[in-house]
Amino acid sequence: MTDDETLQLLSAYADGELSPGEVLAMERRLAADPAARAMAERLRDLSRALRGPLAGPSAPETLRAGVIEQIGFSDPPPSRTRLGSWQVLAATLLLGLAGGAALGAGAVYLDRPGGAPDTGASVLAGHLRGLAAPQPFDVASSDRHVVKPWFNGRTTIAPEAPDLSDRGFPLIGGRVDIVAGTPVPTLVYRRDRHVISVTVVSAADGAPDGEGRRDGSTIERWHLGDLTYWAVSDLNPRDLRAFADLFRSRAGGRPS
Numbered sequence: 001m002t003d004d005e006t007l008q009l010l011s012a013y014a015d016g017e018l019s020p021g022e023v024l025a026m027e028r029r030l031a032a033d034p035a036a037r038a039m040a041e042r043l044r045d046l047s048r049a050l051r052g053p054l055a056g057p058s059a060p061e062t063l064r065a066g067v068i069e070q071i072g073f074s075d076p077p078p079s080r081t082r083l084g085s086w087q088v089l090a091a092t093l094l095l096g097l098a099g100g101a102a103l104g105a106g107a108v109y110l111d112r113p114g115g116a117p118d119t120g121a122s123v124l125a126g127h128l129r130g131l132a133a134p135q136p137f138d139v140a141s142s143d144r145h146v147v148k149p150w151f152n153g154r155t156t157i158a159p160e161a162p163d164l165s166d167r168g169f170p171l172i173g174g175r176v177d178i179v180a181g182t183p184v185p186t187l188v189y190r191r192d193r194h195v196i197s198v199t200v201v202s203a204a205d206g207a208p209d210g211e212g213r214r215d216g217s218t219i220e221r222w223h224l225g226d227l228t229y230w231a232v233s234d235l236n237p238r239d240l241r242a243f244a245d246l247f248r249s250r251a252g253g254r255p256s
Contacts, residue, residue: 006036006039007039009022009026010026010036010039010040010043011043013026013040013043013146014040014043014044014046023139023140023141023146024140024142027141027142027143044145044146044149118180119179119180119201119230120212120219120230122177122178122179122180123177123179123197123199123201123219123230123232124217124219124232126177126178126179126186126197126199127186127195127197127199127217127232127233128217129177130175130177130186130188130195130197131195135173136172136173136175136188136195136197137172137173137174137175137188138173138174138175138176139173139174139175140172140173141171141172141173141174142165142170142171142172143171144161144162144163144171147161147171147173147174147187148160148161148174150174151174151176151185154176154183154185155176155183155184155185156182157184157185157200157201157202157227158185159185159187159198159200159227159229160224160251160252161174161187162247162250162251163250164189164243164246164247164250167246168191168192169189169190169191169196169243169246169247170189170190171187171188171189172188172189172190173188174186174187174188175188177199179199179201180201182201184199184200184201185199185200186198186199186200187200189243191233191235191239191243194233194234194235195233195234196231196232196233196235196240196243197230197231197232197233198229198230198231198247199229199230199232200227200228200229200230201227201228201230202226202227202228203223203225203226203227203228211237211240211241213237216234217232217233217234218232218233218234218235218236218237218240219231219232220240220241220243220244222244222248224248224251224252229244229247229248231243231244231247
């Protein structure tokens, strides 16, 4: 591979433009090549430095939310292989069915004292949509310094993304979900073959942290500052609670 090709790949990696397979291959190379790793850090710093001065005015969130509401699904993942129309339709139908089932089957969610399932249903639907997609993330990376900056310009929330791989919960990427018509960040972790979606929204009420369960999925919710973190997985409740406590402690909160 020539120096120009390496620079192009590193630039695409820093900007989150590589496919999931290319990201993983690049991260393996960076782990073994200090010079390439240093170049990647310089490119990432340059990208961050230029993002503010060069970025044009963004479209209002109300416009993006309105478009998403009209078409019925969120942006497709920015991979080089786009979803086929039947796959988009299948994901859209699954999203609608999951939301309808949550609203009509008496599910118990942790949104607010009245039991309104708005946020819980949206979070669960986003998790199911991720499982139905070719991959459960829009950007693939095990590096929190790649995943967290990727949300800049895509959502108004910059979530904590602690490294939990030493405890068996590696970060594998991130995606954008829609909650109450607003794009929000979702971090994607893994436990063996189980996917854990951590969706982050603005704290809307003072309801206590806690656990819920629906259709084989366990839901954990906790607060950090002015944000609420929702973790959804088909893990057993004990393991997901251990994940939530570990996440909170590594992100600066206190485990319950």
